[in-house]
Amino acid sequence: xxxEEYFVTEALGSPATEGRFVRVDEIDPLSFAPGLTxxxxxxxxxxxxxxxxxxxxxxxxHSHVEEQIVxxxxxxxxxxxxxxxxxLRRGDVAxxxxxxxxGARTHDSTCLELDVFxxxxxxxxxxxxxxx
Numbered sequence: 001x002x003x004e005e006y007f008v009t010e011a012l013g014s015p016a017t018e019g020r021f022v023r024v025d026e027i028d029p030l031s032f033a034p035g036l037t038x039x040x041x042x043x044x045x046x047x048x049x050x051x052x053x054x055x056x057x058x059x060x061x062h063s064h065v066e067e068q069i070v071x072x073x074x075x076x077x078x079x080x081x082x083x084x085x086x087x088l089r090r091g092d093v094a095x096x097x098x099x100x101x102x103g104a105r106t107h108d109s110t111c112l113e114l115d116v117f118x119x120x121x122x123x124x125x126x127x128x129x130x131x132x
Contacts, residue, residue: 016044017044022041024039024041024050027039027040027041027050030124030127030128032127033057033058033059033060034054034057035053035054035055035056035057036051036052036053036054036057036059037051037052038050038051038124039051039052040121040124040127040128042120042125042128043120045118045119045120046116046117046118046119046120047116047117047118047119047120047121047124047125048114048115048116048117049114049115049116049117049121049124050112050114051111051112051113051114051115052110052111052112053075053077053104053105053106053110053111053112053113054106054110055106055107055108055109055110056105056106056107056108057105057106058103058104058105058106059103059104059105060103061080061101061102061103062101062102062103063098063099063100063101063102064098064099064121064122064123065098065099065122066098066117066118066119066120066121066122067095067096067097067098067117067118068095068096068102068115068116068117068121069093069094069095069096069115069116070088070093070094070095070096070104070113070114070115070116071092071093071113071114071116072088072089072090072091072092072093072111072112072113073090073112073113073114074090074110074111074112075089075090075106075109075110075111075112076088076089076090076106076109076111077104077105077106077107077111077113078104078105078106078107079094079102079103079104080102080103080104081094081096081100081101081102082100082101082102088113
């Protein structure tokens, strides 16, 4: 594939919405467990969640219909997919298919990571729109 094929310059459709810029530190944090802070950014068809784990914090094993990609930005944590547990550090990525049990916990350090959900995670959408 050439760069011209990848970076198409002529519009093949029309935009659904305007683009925007977001400062993550200006997003009101959400917390569903002690030591765990979420700052979600919602797009038209994807949700990116900036997640901060304090030391010795756990996101218990759970599953959901949305596919999830986890990208560690800083620090480290133990992440498990099914029965496979690993220590993930900066630059590591985990891919969690729909309905696969997974969870995470920090030990003595913090962890900053991105969760990318497609489609957007329904529970986070409910938290972002509590009046619906």
